[in-house]
Amino acid sequence: MAGQKIQRQTGVALWRQIADRIRTSINHGDFDETGMVPPETMLALQFGVNRHTIRSALGALAQEGIVRAVQGRGTLIERKERLSFPISKRTRFSQGIGDQVRETRSVLLAASEEAASVELARQLKINTGTRLVRLETLGQADHRPVSRATSWFPADRFGGIADVYRATGSITKAFKELGVPDYVRVVTEITATHADEGDLADLQLSPGAIVLITQALNTDLDNVPVQYSISRFAADRVRFTVEN
Amino acid sequence: MAGQKIQRQTGVALWRQIADRIRTSINHGDFDETGMVPPETMLALQFGVNRHTIRSALGALAQEGIVRAVQGRGTLIERKERLSFPISKRTRFSQGIGDQVRETRSVLLAASEEAASVELARQLKINTGTRLVRLETLGQADHRPVSRATSWFPADRFGGIADVYRATGSITKAFKELGVPDYVRVVTEITATHADEGDLADLQLSPGAIVLITQALNTDLDNVPVQYSISRFAADRVRFTVEN
DNA sequence: CGGAATTTGTGCGTATGTATG
DNA sequence: ACATACATACGCACAAATTCC
Numbered sequence: 001m002a003g004q005k006i007q008r009q010t011g012v013a014l015w016r017q018i019a020d021r022i023r024t025s026i027n028h029g030d031f032d033e034t035g036m037v038p039p040e041t042m043l044a045l046q047f048g049v050n051r052h053t054i055r056s057a058l059g060a061l062a063q064e065g066i067v068r069a070v071q072g073r074g075t076l077i078e079r080k081e082r083l084s085f086p087i088s089k090r091t092r093f094s095q096g097i098g099d100q101v102r103e104t105r106s107v108l109l110a111a112s113e114e115a116a117s118v119e120l121a122r123q124l125k126i127n128t129g130t131r132l133v134r135l136e137t138l139g140q141a142d143h144r145p146v147s148r149a150t151s152w153f154p155a156d157r158f159g160g161i162a163d164v165y166r167a168t169g170s171i172t173k174a175f176k177e178l179g180v181p182d183y184v185r186v187v188t189e190i191t192a193t194h195a196d197e198g199d200l201a202d203l204q205l206s207p208g209a210i211v212l213i214t215q216a217l218n219t220d221l222d223n224v225p226v227q228y229s230i231s232r233f234a235a236d237r238v239r240f241t242v243e244n
Numbered sequence: 245m246a247g248q249k250i251q252r253q254t255g256v257a258l259w260r261q262i263a264d265r266i267r268t269s270i271n272h273g274d275f276d277e278t279g280m281v282p283p284e285t286m287l288a289l290q291f292g293v294n295r296h297t298i299r300s301a302l303g304a305l306a307q308e309g310i311v312r313a314v315q316g317r318g319t320l321i322e323r324k325e326r327l328s329f330p331i332s333k334r335t336r337f338s339q340g341i342g343d344q345v346r347e348t349r350s351v352l353l354a355a356s357e358e359a360a361s362v363e364l365a366r367q368l369k370i371n372t373g374t375r376l377v378r379l380e381t382l383g384q385a386d387h388r389p390v391s392r393a394t395s396w397f398p399a400d401r402f403g404g405i406a407d408v409y410r411a412t413g414s415i416t417k418a419f420k421e422l423g424v425p426d427y428v429r430v431v432t433e434i435t436a437t438h439a440d441e442g443d444l445a446d447l448q449l450s451p452g453a454i455v456l457i458t459q460a461l462n463t464d465l466d467n468v469p470v471q472y473s474i475s476r477f478a479a480d481r482v483r484f485t486v487e488n
Numbered sequence: 489c490g491g492a493a494t495t496t497g498t499g500c501g502t503a504t505g506t507a508t509g
Numbered sequence: 510a511c512a513t514a515c516a517t518a519c520g521c522a523c524a525a526a527t528t529c530c
Contacts, residue, residue, distance in 0.1 A: 007444065009516070011263075011304070012452040013506060016255030020438045020452075050508050060255070082435070089488040190484040191326075192436040192454045194264055197251070207254030207261075210436050210454050240434040242486050244333045253505075257517060283495060294519045299496085315496045316527030 006047050015056035016208055018047055022057060023066060026077055027236055037067055037075040064206055083141060085233075086241045091185040091216070092172055093139050093147070103142055106169045109202070110136040111162035113155055120152055123217055124225040131155035135162060138202055139231075146237055148202045151229035158226070171227070180220050183227070189215040192235060203234045210235035250291050256452060259300035262291055264452075267305060267480060270324045281311055281319040304450075327385060328483045335429040335460070336416055337383050337391070350413045353392075353446070354380040355406035357399055364396055367461055368469040375399035379406060382446055383475075390481055392446045395473035402470070415471070424464050427471070433459040436479060447478045454479035 006017050022037060031037060037058065044051040058075055061067045069075045083100055085091075093106060112134050121128040132152045139147040151171070153161055157178065164174040175183055195209040203211070211232045218227040250261050266281060275281055281302065288295040302319055305311045313319045329335075337350060356378050365372040376396045383391040395415070397405055401422070408418040419427055439453040447455070455476045462471040 007451040008507095010451045011257035011260030011300075011517090012450075013255035013257075013516095015506080017438075017451055019255075021440075024437050052509095053507060056255075056506085084433075087486050087488075091488075185488050187488065188486040189328075190434060190456075190486065191482075192456050192479040193268060194261075194452075194454065200251075207251045208256045208452060210438065212434075212436050235436040238435075242331050242432040242434065244331075244335075244429050244431065252518095255506090257505095259517080285495080295496095296520090297518060300517085313496060314527080315525065316494075318495065318527095 006049065012208070014047075014049055015053050015060065018043075018049070018054065019057040019060045020208065023061060023064075023236060026066060027082060031077060035077050036073075037077065039074060060206060082236070083146060083238045084241055085238055086243065087185070087188050087214075088243055089184045091188070100141075103140075105140045105143075106171075107138045107140065108135060108162065108166045108169075109138055109148070111166075116152075120228060123228045124152065124154065126154060126225075133158055133161055135165060137165075144237070145203045145234070147231050147233040148199070149229050149231035151227055153227055154225075175226065180226055183218045183220050186217045186219050186225075190240065191215075195234075199232055199234075203232070205234055212238065212240070214240075250293065257300075258291075258293055259297050259304065260450075260452065262287075262293070262298065262301035263304040264480075266301060267308075267310060270310060270321055271326045271480065273324070275321060279321050281321065283318060326483050327390060327481060328485055329477075330485045330487065331429070331432050331458075332487055333428045335432070349384045349387075350415075351382045351384065352379060352406065352410045352413075353382055355410075360396075364472060367472045368396065368398065370398060370469075377402055377405055379409060381409075388481070389447045389478070391475050391477040392442070393473050393475035395471055397471055398469075419470065424470055427462045427464050430461045430463050430469075434484065435459075443476055443478075447476070449478055456482065456484070458484075 006014055008014065025031065026037075037043070040051050040054045040058070043054045047054070058067060058069060062069060066077070066079055067075050068078050093104065114132055114134055116124065116126055116128055116130045116132050118128050120132065121130065133155050135151045135153070137149050137151065138145055139149065161174050161178060164177050165171065168174055168177070191213045192210055193213065195203070195205045195207070195211050199205055199209070199211050200207060212235045214231045214233070216229055216231070217225055219225050250258055252258065269275065270281070281287070282290075284295050284298045284302070287298045291298065302311060302313060306313060310321070310323055311319050312322050337348065358376055358378055360368065360370060360372055360374045360376050362372050364376065365374065377399050379395045379397070381393050381395065382389055383393065405418050405422060408421050409415065412418055412421070435457045436454055437457065439447070439449045439451070439455050443449055443453070443455050444451065456479045458475045458477070460473055460475070461469055463469050
């Protein structure tokens with residue numbers, strides 16, 4: 001984190017730029033030897049700002065639960081982690097990261113039914129206006145939110161999927177109960193953007209945080225689309241891995 | 245773009261948050277029918293801010309060359325793009341996006357030689373301390389910077405790759421000249437973070453902007469690692485596509 | 489062509505947020 | 510905690526350019 005310059009008058013406050021950089025450094029393991037952030041005076045010198053500004057930045061990180069300031073000792077690092085998500089034909093939420101955490105859970109936030117928009121119809125290869133079941137879910141690892149997803153399923157085949165999902169907490173198991181023993185990921189699109197209001201709430205992020213977005217299509221073994229989903233991951237908690 | 249809420253007092257100025265959202269909407273094609281951004285008064289109403297604030301946001305986008313305001317008429321959209329990068333066994337910079345832009349170019353920023361670190365040795369399956377050639381490159385599409393990459397090659401096989409790359413402007417062609425007719429992408433890791441100082445300069449971004457990072461290993465057809473690279477993409481200009 | 493409506497451009501005063509010392 | 514300087518955001522008013530009837 002040597003000599004990084006901070007930009008003034010760009011619409012992003014100095015304390016936030018600095019908070020973001022310190023968060024990145026922590027995730028990168030730059031302070032692993034001591035388990036602490038450098039003293040405020042040293043950070044102020046490094047970034048070329050007043051100590052007040054550093055305190056604002058550390059205050060924001062403390063609010064996120066990433067660091068904890070202790071008078072007389074310093075600012076301790078509370079948490080750093082980045083889950084690795086494999087993206088492949090067999091992409092599932094819990095399976096790929098099962099060995100990295102103690103517990104994975106998926107919670108149903110909302111369920112509704114709607115008519116397929118032009119875009120959804122194109123993705124799921126159905127007619128516009130076809131009835132779809134829409135599920136809003138939250139993925140957690142060790143009780144910390146990792147991703148929020150919106151998924152659409154053709155209502156004629158999967159009308160009752162909300163109830164089954166609520167009971168099992170798993171898309172894979174819900175599909176099995178509804179006569180789809182297996183399914184495969186056909187294509188995944190990955191983009192990144194700033195967290196929106198819903199991300200801040202559901203994923204417990206702070207404004208300016210980054211979300212990685214995947215848009216994915218799953219089909220059954222007969223190549224018939226069964227699920228289209230848009231997932232939003234807290235970018236500083238995950239990494240995607242593509243095996244070719 | 246209906247009813248998106250803007251966050252106050254978060255260290256990110258309202259005009260910057262709004263500029264980012266409008267840029268996203270433009271890239272998403274929300275204003276394609278008219279080719280124009282909605283009037284300032286309407287945007288002010290939608291975002292719940294003063295018209296001056298909207299003007300600051302549009303001013304920033306005008307500075308980026310994305311929109312152009314014309315008195316009496318409105319604010320015209322000058323450019324919108326999000327290049328789609330396929331990630332597969334045959335991932336190359338120019339090939340996948342060739343049909344989306346008029347011109348792709350790759351520029352050599354710097355070249356040097358260094359000893360393999362523990363991490364690089366692990367990735368390239370060589371001994372720590374083995375000599376490596378390191379290339380810093382900048383990928384451009386239609387004269388706009390899209391990605392910056394650092395690549396490492398075993399120096400014993402590819403000692404002269406810097407000169408060949410400078411001449412051809414292509415890794416693929418450089419490999420061919422150096423006796424590697426073909427190579428494949430083994431694994432790609434994808435993360436996202438805030439732009440650092442180098443990103444701001446090379447990719448012409450503003451602070452708070454997002455970069456998508458890929459870490460990738462390429463091998464020759466005998467499964468011998470030939471290149472390890474870390475690339476940083478301007479997140480609002482690209483999209484990754486994984487085909488399974 | 490006239491004139492109203494629409495839309496961007498500009499100025500000023502004020503309140504609050506950010507950053508320094 | 511206090512004083513200072515500048516950036517951000519608001520509200521109001523009016524000017525200038527374009528469009529449309």
